Structures are given as C-alpha cells and as structure tokens.
Amino acid sequence: MPTIGNSVLARNPTPSLQGDLATAGTTNVVPLAQHVIAHTGPQSEPQGGTGGLVGRAAELTLVDRLLAEATTRSAALYLTGAPGVGKSALLDVAAQRAQNRGFRVVRAAGAQFDRHVGFAGLSQILLPLTAELASLPVRQARTLEVVLGLAAGEPEELSTVAYAVRELLFRIGTTSGPLALIVDDYGWLDRPSASVLGTVARHAGIGRVVLLAASRRDDALLPERGTRAHEVPPLDATSALKLVTERFPDMTSAIRRRLLAEAEGNPLALLELPVSLSLAQQTQQTRRCALPTVLPLTERLRTVFSERVAALPDTARKLLLLAVLDDTGDLHLLSRAGAAPGTHSELALSELVRSELSPAEHAGLVRVDARAGRLEFRHPLTRSAVMELSTGAERRWAHRALADVLPEGSERRAMHLAGATVGPDDRVAALVHGAAHTTLRRGDSRTAVSALLRASELSGSGTDKARRLAEAAFLSAHVTGDLGDVRALLDEAAAVDPSGVTSPAAAAAAAGELLHWDGDADGAYRLLVDAITDHVPGDQADDVMLGEALHTLLTVCSAGGRPELWQSFDTILARHRPHTPDPLLPVLRGALGDPAHAALPVLPRLDGLISGLHRQTDPTAIVRTAAAATYVDRLPGCRSALLRVVDDGREGGAVASAIPALLLLADDAYAGGRWDDVAELTDEALQRCASHDYRLQAWRGRMLQGLLAAARGDDETARGTADRLASWSNPRGLGAPRVHASHIHALSALGRADFESAYRHLTAISPGHRPAPHVPHALRLIWDFTEAATRTGHHDEAAAHLAAVREAGVPALSPRLAMITEAATALADPHGVDRELFDKAIATPGAERWPFDLARIRLGYGERLRRSQASVAARPHLEAALKTFDRLGAAPWSARAAGELRASGQAPAPVRSAGGVDVPLTPQEWQTAQLAATGLSNKQIAAQLFLSHRTVAAHLRGAFRKLDITSRGGLRDALTGIGREPVNRPERRAV
Template sequence: MSSPESPDSGGGERLDGTADAQQADRLVGRTAELALVDELLGPAAAEGVALMLTGEAGVGKSALLDAAARRAAEAGFRVLRVVGSQFDEGVGFSALNQILQPLADGIPGLPPRQAETLRAVQGLSEEPPTELLSVANAVLALLSRTAAEDRPVALVVDDMTWLDRPSTVVLGTLARYVRDSRLVLLAASRIHEGFLPSGAGIHTHEVQPLDDASANELVTHRFPAMTARVRRRLVEEAAGNPLALLELPVTLNEAQQTERGPLPAVLPLSERLKKVFAVRVDALPDPTRYLLLLAVLDGSGDLYILQRAMSGLDALAELGPAEKAGLVHVDSTRGRLVFRHPLTRSAVMELSTIAERRGAHLALAGECPEGSERRARHLANATVGPDDGVASLLHEVAYRTLCRGDAVGAVTTLLRAADLSSDGTAKGRMLAEAACLGANIAGDLRNVRALLDDARLAGPVSADSLAVAATAASELINGEGDVDTAHRLLVGAMDSYARPSPAEDHMLNEALHVLILVGFAGGRPEFWQSFDRIATRVQLRTSDHLLSVVHCAVGDPAHKALPVLDDLDGLVFALHGETDHRRILRTSISAAYTDRLPGCRSALRRVVDDGRNRGAVTSAIEALFILGYDAYASGQWDDLRNLTAEGLRWCDSRAYGLPAWSGRFLQGLLAAAQGDGRTAGETADRLVSWANPRGLRLLRVYASHIRALSALGDADFEEGYRHLRSVITPGELPPYMPHALWLFMDFAEAAARTGRHAEAARHIAAVRETRIPAISPRMAMMTDGAEAMATTDFIDHDLFERALGNPDAERWPFDRARIRLAYGERLRRAKSGSAVVHLEAALSTFQRLGAEPWRARAANELRASGNPVRTAVSGTDPVSTLTPQQLQVAQLAATGLTNKQIAGRLFLSPRTVAAHLRSVFPKLNVTSRAGLRDALTGLPRPRT
C-alpha cells in the first residue's frame, strides 16, 4: 500500500546518507523544523496535537517525518505510519487500512456499532461502510483506547496528495479532535495539494528550500570530490531542493564533477527528478510545451520574442496551462516569462526531441538580427553537419565573448566553430586558437597539448602559427622548457607575418603579450629589443594603446613609464566598466610597477570572482597575485596570505609553474619581513633552482630580494649588500629591469650601513636622473628616504621630513616605517629627544604588521635612548596588533553591520571581510562579533 519510491523521500538532507538510528536525525539546515517537532511532542503526551508539513516536491518533508517518527518512538509513542500511493488514489479506505491493520486486535473491544463500522472499512463485513463521520468516530475511538490502555499514539502520514479521498476526509476529521485524546498527527503534503482542515490544535508549517550554506554543506559532504565551481552551479540549479541537490550529481560523470569536462548548458535530470519535475510538464498540451521549449532555449523569457517565434499562435493563451500547473509565471512589469524552479527548464529539455529543439532554435534565429551573437548561436545549435558559414559566424562570436570577460565561453565557442568547419585549415586554426586562449586566459594547461594535436590532425597548421607558437611558449615557460626556446618560437612566428589580416589580429595581439611575458621573465634586453622591432613592423604600437602602455610600464618603467602615465591613468579610471579580463590584468600589472593598484582593486576582484564561478582560472591566478602585491605594499599582510594561498592552489591543480613563483615570491617576501628566515631562505633557494635551468633571470632577482630583506631586518647589512650587489650595479639602472624600482632603497640602506657611502650616493643620483620620483608618491618618498639614509656626514632633516610628510605616505606603511626607523636611529645617535617620536611610530607599525625583526630593531633603539618601550606598542595592547583595515572591519562589525554591508562600505569582498574577522577575533581575545564592541571600547586606538 505504500508509494513506490516517493519523489519526496529523496529529499532527506541526511549528512550520512544512511538510515542508522543514531545518525538519522542529522538533517542539514532543518534545526527549526526539528525543534518544532520536539516542541509539539511534549504536550502531545497529555493532549493531542496535529502538525501539517507542506512544501514543494523533494524539499525534504519525508525525511522530516522519518526523523519525527523516530523522536516520537524515543519519547514513548506508538508510531503508526501511512504513506499515500498514486496507484491507490481511487481505492476506498486504502490509506485508512494502513492504520487499522496493526490495531486489528483492539477492534473487537470497541462498542459493537463502531467495531462493525471498522470491519466494513477493512472489507470484512458484507455491509458497506456507513457515512464518513461514523468511520472517523470509530477510528478515533480505536486510537483513543489504544493510547489510554497502552501509550500515546503518533500517526505519521506521508504523501497526503496521493491518499484516497475517503481516508483523507476521515483523517481531516481526526485532526479536529486530536486535542481530546493522547494522539499526535504528523502529516506531509505538497503545498496547496494536501487536504487537512484548519482549527484548534492543528499547526501548519511550510518546509522551505535549504539556504545556500546548507545546500553547499550537503553537496560537499555527499560529493567531496566535486570542485567548488561545479558545486556552485548545482546549488544554483537546485534552488535549495534537497532531492535535486542529491540527484543532480548522479547525472554527471567524474570528469564533469571535477571540471575536466564541460557541464551541459541545461543539467540533465535523474529518473527520480523526472518523476518530480517532468510529470507536470509532460501533462501539458503540445503547443504549451513548445512555448516552454522556446523560452528555455531563448533564455531571456522575452514574451515578444516568444510570441513571434510561435508562428502565429497566441503565446499568452498557450501559456495558460503552464501557469495553472504552477510551472511558470509572467513578470508583467518586464514582460518576461519566469520559471518557478530552475529544474523545470531541465524537465522541458528532457521531454523534447532533437527535431523539436532544432526547429525551436531555427525559429528563434529567425527573430534575431543579422550578424547578432544570439542568431549565430541559435544557428549553430540548429545545424547538423559542417556549415562553414555558421562556423565563420561563431569564430567572430568567440572573440566578442572573450571581450565580455567570458574566456571559458570563448574557448567553448571556438571548439564548436571548429566542429562545424569543413575546411581542414580553418578547423586546425580554430583549434589552435582555442588552445592558446585556454593556456593563457581560461586556465588549464593540462588540456592544451591534446588541442594542439587535434589541430595538426585537422589540417596543415604550421608550427609558425601565432596560436601554436603562443601556446607552445606558455607550455615551455610553465613546464620544463626554457625561456630562450619560447622566445625563439614567438619571434619566428611573428616574423612570418608581414602584415596580418584582420582575422589574425586577435592572435597577433595575444602573441605580442606572451612575448612581453617572456621578456619580463627572461629579464634580458635582447628579448625586449626583438619586441620593439616586431611591434614597430606590424604597426600595433599605435593602434593598440594598451600594448604600448604595458611595454613601457612593465618592460622598463624606470626609463619609459613617465610618457605613458597619463594614458595609464585613463586606463585605470576606465576599469570600473571594463569586462575584458585581458585589459584588466594588463592595465593592473602596469599599475603595479607605477603604484596605481588601488584604482584596480575592484576590477581585479571581479576577475577573481569570475574565475571562482565560471572557470577562467589563469586570469584569476594573475589577479590574485597582483592583489597580493597590493596587499603587501599597503600593509594588508593577512590578505596577502589568503590571496597567495588560493592562487597557488589553482597553480598546482592546473600545471601553471611560472605564475606560481610570483605567489611564492610574495610569500617569501612576507616571511622575510616578519622574521621567518627559514621559510624565506627555502623559498629563495627554490626560486633559484627552478629559474636556472630555464633561464629565468626574474626569479633570481626575486630570490635576491627575499634574502636581502631578511638580512636587513636582522641588521646584517653586509649580507644584505652582498645579495643586492648580485643584481644591482651602483649608479646604473639598466633598461628592462623593472624590479630595480623595488630595490633601490634597500641598496642605499645596505651600502650606507656597510660604509659604501659613495656607492649609495651614486645609485640614488641615478634614480633622480631617471626621474623615478615623478612616477608616484611612493617612488618620491622612497627616493627621499633612501638619499637621507645614504647621507653620512649630517642628518638631512629636510629629506627625512619630506619623505615622511608625503601626503600619500600612509598608503605604504612598511616603507614609511622603515624610513621612520632610519630617521629615529640617526636622531638617537645624535642624542635628539625627537628620536622617540619616530621610533615609537615605527615600532607601532611594525607591531601591527607582525614585522618582528624590524620591531625588535626599533625596540632596541628605544631602550638605547633611555626610553621604555611603551605597553601600547610592545605587544600587550591587542588593538595595536590589528592592521588598519582589520581595525576598520572590526569597528564596523561592532556596530552590527553584516559582512556584506561592511564589504560594500570598504569596497572589499565579503570573503575578505570574513578573513579579516577570523584574524581579529583571536587578536582581541573574543569569540564572536558580540564581544568586539567591548574589546574596542576598552582599549586604546593604534598609533598612526
């Protein structure tokens, strides 16, 4: 008599997925519902109560009833189960007999009329059942007697939608009188489809879909190998329906769950989900189903488009049956058709044939303008077999998609265009372009080699092809190859193009940017000279403004940045509306070497978020490490750890070797600044080991920077000088060495503190001659500070004060604190009383940053001056350990703002706000937001 695998039974949100009695109540996100059950069971032992759970199919009502039945049994109730079945809907009293069967021994003890009535219900009497009220009274008498003589009774009724009508009426009558007996009635039905009268003692509770956090927890536990992006897609499609959350992954293979294979545009339904979502679609008239198919394939829900595509039929009239079935509704304010649940779209697709889908795509293509992207995509979906015209349209669409910031979509479109091409050469070119975009933007080097092999098999794709060369160069510098070979491949490919056709502009532009990367990593002037020659010959330096800016600001900022700074500022300003990841990243890396990254932050975070959600991982890796450098320079060192850790995880999983070393360099720099000499040294050693066989000079410079900073923090100036001297020639700022801008203050301090004053002075003179201070306020501050450090015969108060008085100096707290420390050291040796002001300020900043060796140097100077190291800056004041941004976040959280609200005010991501709070709580010795106000009120503010 039970339902054959009730559609809702899969909605149980059990973490363990078993029926084990000890684990069965572990339902995700159902704390409120279980508390309601417990609250009702207590009074029910003395007087009856009824609870009706309603909700959509698959939302987890059956799982809640299972948990409620177990809790009732543990509380001493006798539990009787009734499950409706759609096959028994027309069989009189079939559900009621599920109650009577286990209580049959008690029927003879009832008054004769009631006993006879129940025997008639059981079919054991020749007399037919009497009126339903008499049946209800007889059942109530049997249940009351059982409760009185034995123990309270819990009647658990599932799937009331499918109960036979007589049983439903009887149970509704029972519900009115449960207060007169020790009876609890727990029932469940789909929303608006069950029947249970309202009245005293009858409670109704609608079971809502799971929230996103609970949905993620459920899927993560049941499918631990699934990647985060796939999980987010499933959670979005399931819309909180537990059955869907557990069943949708069943339709995906392992490659799809782990992102090694693409997900379908519309997720397929399992057999159980079809029972829930497809049954109502299948019952619709054919024109209505066709209208819904058009809506799914169109994606916009625009009723005007749907009306035109219906070929004369009245779309609103045909929509009526779907509205009545609760599948869709019309947003009249926007003129849009909206599916009430995302999986209804999947059901519509499941029930359509290939011919129906092809016809619908053709109808929709006919309503799109010529040359539009939507028309091209509909035609591609309707095409069976090769069609070079459609392939050409898709080729153009792929690059429009790329400019929108959807690199993964661009690669997918190129692959479809290649499928539709009958020309082997064109097919091979498109596959090679897909490989290039996949390697350099979308983000998975593991698949690139297979794509290049397919390109060569498809047609005569030369090794000198720009796409092949750019892809191969990326493979080489990220793997076991060397930078010289990568450079030779790129130059050879670009030299073969005297004047590229418009169709090849995209690949030429990509290849030139890869050549910039090769020159940047290789660090040799001849690499940049070949770029100058090629860029001039193909006449792109004037037509691609950004390319020229990147070349100057990244390739040789010391000598070439000044003329392009106005252009760069314009590009940074335009980032708020920019969608193309390539332009965001190329502008931002230019901004990194010219200290303009704050204006790029929000755009970079968009790239990271897009990478997390849509799979453009290479772009996200670059954005994370650029944000990581910004976090280092601005003193947000906790952010630096989080950003680099996430980026390195992606690098490891996607075989990106070269970008990984940018992240490790930042981690090594942080370790050096904070006194973790072992980590700093190991990181530097690994950088050199990876760089040497590949000819990557940049990484050797990175290693020297880490070692020098570590030595300077420990006041080992001779060791610091030795490492810096390996990459710096005093008085020279060689072209095409951008990292020189980050080292000249270190060199000036190390040289001056080891008695090499002439070298320090000569180097700072070269800095001024190249007008580096004009690049940014930071460069001006560091130049003044470095020159003041290099001056030996007197304290140059003007230089120190000018450096520290720079109105933007607070944006770079570590650099500023180092200048303060140097000033304080000289003032202390001159026995000036003002030394303590600068030493305490430097000490406070180092304390907040966790820069322990620098803190120790400042503290030692304070003690040497005869001044005590104040408690407020010695580490016992918790507030002084917060970074400026952590303090801002903590103060806003203490006012009661949510993470999302704080993020909006500070232009951060909610994820970053959460990370700050996780760091703040232990520092302030509080465990929740509630303790922040007292902690911040009762303690002094950090020094600035």
C-alpha cells in the same frame, strides 16, 4: 468527548507548546519553524539524533514536541512543501523517534493508482489494528470490517466510518500505549480515506494518538481548517552547502555553486543532480567536461519535476521550451518567436498569457507578469524538465524561431543559429566565431571557449577548424585555467590541418602550456619567435592572435629577465606593430619591461587605460593593465577591477586571470601595509596555482610571502623561500625569480643590520653604479641599496646609483619613487644630515600610503640625527618609525628603532604582554632579546646598539633569568605576544 486539534490546545495548551504550536493551530500554515525556535532558547540536538538530515533541526524539534503532546492527548500535524523538499525523510525520522518513545507506529502512503479505490488508504491503517476491532461495540466493529473487506455488506456513511475509526484509535491509545499514525503522500489518498482522516484529526478524543501526515503544498485534499500545518522550506544556503560538501567532497567549488543555484535548497535535487554528472564533470578536470547549459535530470528528479510539464498542452510546452533556450524571460520575444509558422504577426501579450501560458501558470511552473512582460520559472529544474521532454527536432525548431526574431550580428542570434544547425555550415561557424570574441571582450571567457569549440564543429574546412581549436586552446591556457585541455585541443587541430601548428594562436597556446606548467621560458620563446616571424599579416582574426602571441612573448621575456630576450622582442615588435594596434603592448614594454629607463614616455597612455578600467570587462586586459601599473605605483587605481577578475575566477570563470589578479592585489597590499591581506591573498593564489598546475605563477606569491617573513623577522622561512625560488629558477634560466630571491635575502639581512650581506645580495641584482636595465624590481630596491652601501662604506657606489636614478627620471614616475629618491639622496650624503631633503621626502603628499617605506625613511633620518648629536630632533622620527613597525609586526625593524631611541636618551614604553600585563624586562633587555631572537650574534647586536658585547651578554643573561629560559633557542617562543604596548592591529578582512 474532548477533541484533538486547536480547540483543545487553544483553551489549555501544554507548557511546551504554549505560544508557538498552539498559535499555529489558528492558521493553516505555520511560517518557517523559526516561530517555534524563537521561544526555545539555544537549540540542542533533538532527541533521537537527526537521522542523517541536514538543516532540519527546527522541523525535528516540532516533531518532538508533537510526540510529547500526544503522550497525554491526541495531536495532529500536516507537513507540506514542494516535491523533493524532504517531507518523506522527515516522516521516516519521526517514525523512528516515535518508536524510541514507546509509540506504536502505523504507516500509510497515498498512491496514484489507488486514488480511485475507496478506503484504500484507510485500509493501510486499519489492517495492522484488526486484532483490536473486537474491543469495539458490535456495530462499529462491523462497520470497519466492511471497510476492510473482512465482512460482506455496503459501507456505512463516511461520518459513521469516521466515528468508528476515531473510537478504535481512542481505545488503542488509552489502553495499549500511545499510537502514531504516519501518512505520506496524503494528497494521493482516495477521497473517502482522506475525509475520514481529516475528521479524525479535527475531532479525535483525548486518547494518546498522533497523526502526522505529509503532502505537497498545493494538495486540494489538505483539511482547510481546524488542523495545524507546517510548510517544510527548502534548505538554507549554509545547510545546502554542507549537504553537498559532505556527500560529494571532491566536487569543485564552481560546480558546487552551480548545483546549489539550480537546486535552490531542494534536498532531493542536491543529492540527485550530481548523480547525472560524470566524475570528470564534478571535478571539472577539463573544459570538455564542462556542464551543459541545462543540467540533466535523474529518473527520480524527472518523476518529480516532469509530471506537470508533461501534462501541459503542446503550445504551452513549446513556449516554455522557447523560454528555456532564450533564458531572458522576455515575453515580447516569446510572443514573436511563438507566432504560428507562415505568419508574421506577433501574438498579443494578453492572448499569450491568457490562452497559451495560463496552463503552465496554473500548474505552478512559471510566474507571468504581463505588465512587465516577464516570465520566470518557479524552480530552475523545471527548465531541465522542459528540455528533457523535448525532442531534438523541437529544440532545433525553437533555436531557429529565436534566431529569426533576434537582430542580425548579435551573439544570441549566432548561438541560436548554431543550435539550429546540423552538420558543417561555414556561414554559421563564422558568426559563432565572431560571437566568441565579443563574448570574451565582455568578460565571459568560458562561454567564449564553448563558442569557439562549437564554431570548430561547424567549420567546413580543416584550416578554419584548426584555427578555432587553437584559439580555444589559447584561452584555456591563458584565461580559463584549463591547462589540461591545451594539448588535446592542439593535437586535434594538428590532425585536421598540420600546417596550423605554427600559427600564432597555436604557438601562444603551446607556449602558455610550457611556460605556466614548467617554467620552460626558452622552449616557449623559440615557439613564439618562429610563429610570429612566419606570420603573414592580413586576416583580421589571425592578426588578433598575433597580438596575443606578442603578449605571450612579452611574458616570457619578463620571466626570463635577460637583456637579449628583450632586444629580440623589440625587433619583432617594431616589425609587426602596424598589424597589432593593441595599445597595451607598448605600454607593457615600457612600464613592465624596463620601467627605470622606458616607463616615462608611456605613463600618459597607462594612466588613460587605468582611468577606463571601471568600464573594462575583459579580464585579460584588466590584468595586463595592472601589471603595467605595478612598478610605477599605480596599482591602487586597479584594485576594484582586479577584485572583479578575482570574483569571476572564484565563480569558475577566468581562473588563469584570477591568479595574477590575486597576486597583484597582494603586491598592492604589501606596499600599503595591509600585511594580513598579503597572507590571505597569496595563500589563495598559491592554492589555485597548485590545483590548476600554474607553477610559474606561484613564484610571485612565494616572493611576497618571503618578503613578508623577512620583514617580520622570520629569517628561517625567508631564507627557505628564497633558496627554493633560486633552485627552481636557475636550471630554467628564469631571471625574475632569482632577483626576487636576492631581494628576500637582502631585506632579511637589513632587518638584522647585517649590511655586508645585504650589499652582496643587492649588487647581485643591480650593479652599484645604476639600476640594472630590464630588471623592473630594481625600482623597489633604491632605498635598500643606498642603506646597505652607505653602511658598508661604499659611498661612491651609492652616489652613482642615485645619480643614475635621477638621470633616468625615476622620481617622475610616482610620488613614492620621488619620496624614496629624495630620502636615499639624503641618506647617502657622507658629510652631514641633509634635513631639507629628509623633510621633503617625509612631507610627500600621501606618504602614509606606503607605511613601511616611510617608517624606514624615518628610522634612517633618526639614526643620522642621533649620530650627529641631534638626539632631541631624532626622537619624533624614531618614535613614529617604532609605532609603524609595531603595527606591521616588523620585529627586527622595531628592535632597530627601539635601540636608536634608547641611544638617543629616551627609553621606549614599558614592556607589556599582549594582554596589557607588565613583563619584568628592562627596555635594554627587551631590545637585546628581540635582536637575539632574530639570529644575531652578540657582536652584531653590540654593533647595532652601540654597546660592548659584554654589555649585550649581561642584558641577555637578565632576560633569560626573567623569562625562565636557559638558551637563545627559547627566546622566540618566550617573546611571543610581548611588546612595548598592546598592539592594535587592523582586523583581517576578506578581499
């Protein structure tokens, strides 16, 4: 009789299985089913759908092929894998697919309580087939009736039973249609049943029978050879993310990442772990809803992951508990902590591994490398199982044992002492408080908040408890992004110590909530000034928080932008500086508070801080340093550190620090001409502002988006953004957003050559004779003001402004400011073209780092040369400017450059579509249409291109006819994708 299995397949494999399943039969376990997929070409949805399974296309294809094979000959396959990996779910879908193909399906499952009952598993298969027993020879029918208990007598030998079962299945498959035997938990079958089914799988006949069984990968009953097996792997990262996202759409990304890491692709864990979490924990509504260090298990997960842990000897289980709480995998530490009570001897590693940990290693729970001195849990949820099976007393013992062997003063020792302590203990509370600050300096803000909350719980006095709660509130407002926690923490602090509400920590926390949530700068200012004025220096921890209150006050002054705020700040800072040795405070005051007049003296200290950012781990210090670098053009040196802050925020760490980090990176990208990055970074920052209620932070992102829209000619968006900034900031007394709104309006006006409007908006920011004090953004507008003033006849104001810029030493702040000052001075000269100054500006080392600024300088230089009848000399500058504007997508500026180039006697390159197809517009028609699309009237276009308005109208009529439009309203859409040449823009990259 021909047999099932690889003997037949190896000799004569079916075409659909040739080269994959046939080969799989020669080994016990098929590697990940990519081996199968590799020969099938593009994957399509397997017949019958996925049954709701995610990421199992390979396994379902394998099942389909098995069923296809079994329609002509018998076949068998064992699915193996870790508990919870989804073997049972695959069997369910396989059963449905078999029925859809016309198979008769018989199911069975092993059970622990039936493992010692002879033929219990086989009976599940035979009982639905009792009607067919009559088709067998009498002896074989009698043998199976005895097995089923339908007849008296002793069961025959296993080989006889196996032969009878094989014959029965063969007859059914041949005469009644294909038969599918699906057996779950094969490893829990009784041994006689497993033996019979193994024999049937290896030596069954050619009848149309398929056996599909599932078992754990370490099942001892799995046939050793002669049968095909496929190990079901954990889900890949993409499939695991899809499964969790579909089932739990409201879960925050940080919590989702934590669950993905803990589950390691195990589908049961992915679906069950969230069940043990509250909705507040899933959405991380507040810091009090943070996840525990070790996630709790549901009953189903406990059954899967706790079984082998519970079977361990007590000594092994306690060592695993130490390993869970230590979380370093250091066997040397475990050997010291696990030494017998009352002794000081360290367990030898060899003894620890051989005697104490070997049961856990043999059970497949851990990997132990004695040579490297490391222990690793095979699955993260084993840690949860160990914790679930431990008592409170055992956990306190383990914390104490670990604390006893860790060095004095270490963070880990302090936190283990906290875990071992019940009730208030001021000594331990002080240690944990100190550990919180050390953790914060290391960059782990969320752990720092947790440590402060634990320190408050351990505090014996109300004053200490309130102080630590206020510090946790401060970090929640300014670092971790948990504004929702601030009020509750401050209320709790006030309840235990009402006098603590005026402490610097409490004031900084409350001011942060007012400022970030609603932009209430005046309310935040009053809170901070009162608390700082009342503070009595002395306590080191309080002095640290005094420094944080001063930093918060500086933020208020920066947002307010009013001179009287800064004057008060200077008085307070002078009084308290001896007690706040933070080097960043004076640097920020000079470089951010009033860079035009006060940055020069602090630049050496700022450069030193920037050079050390690669070693800096505190996200707050990184963001503050980068903020100081913003207006003195040192942001490029902060990029890598800012990216680290952003990455930490994306992982759920310092979320409130990640928002300004994103905006600082966007600011740097705007100056550097990476404008696609600006859009991506500001979009992410604004999304985080919205989800965490950081409304004040959003204005800087909107400012950058408004500037980008203005530079690219989207005047409607630019105008709307500027108007929203102004309407939001005016009732709140916030000067900085108003300045940014005026900048957007001015840049938009300059792009369309409306110099009168630009001048009006710019003089609203700075008086004509000098850059306004305490308005750092004025340094960004030196060229803008000079161009608007000279083009509107305000030559004296332009000269006075530039004289004040030079007198303040602004050119010494950065090469960019030196370049702009030189070029603006040349532009403001009413008597001729100062080629020496223009050339000096353009030759600034590294000038290409600021492409938009450099292109505008070249445009201004070209305009002056062309109007002084030096057209030939003007063309290279105009061409270079035009090329840069095209690359950036700065359409209004491209139109201005193209107009000047045409006026110089050189036509721009032919007009082409983005695909390289010629468009039948003349260069003059294209220039005119581009300017009209930005909203300029015919007279304004004529003034810019030095044409008559009648000529402009004629060009527009020609453009309308060729573009098949009838009005200016259709110009923007008609010109989309059209340029002088195909534009090669840099690819957008993830930041």
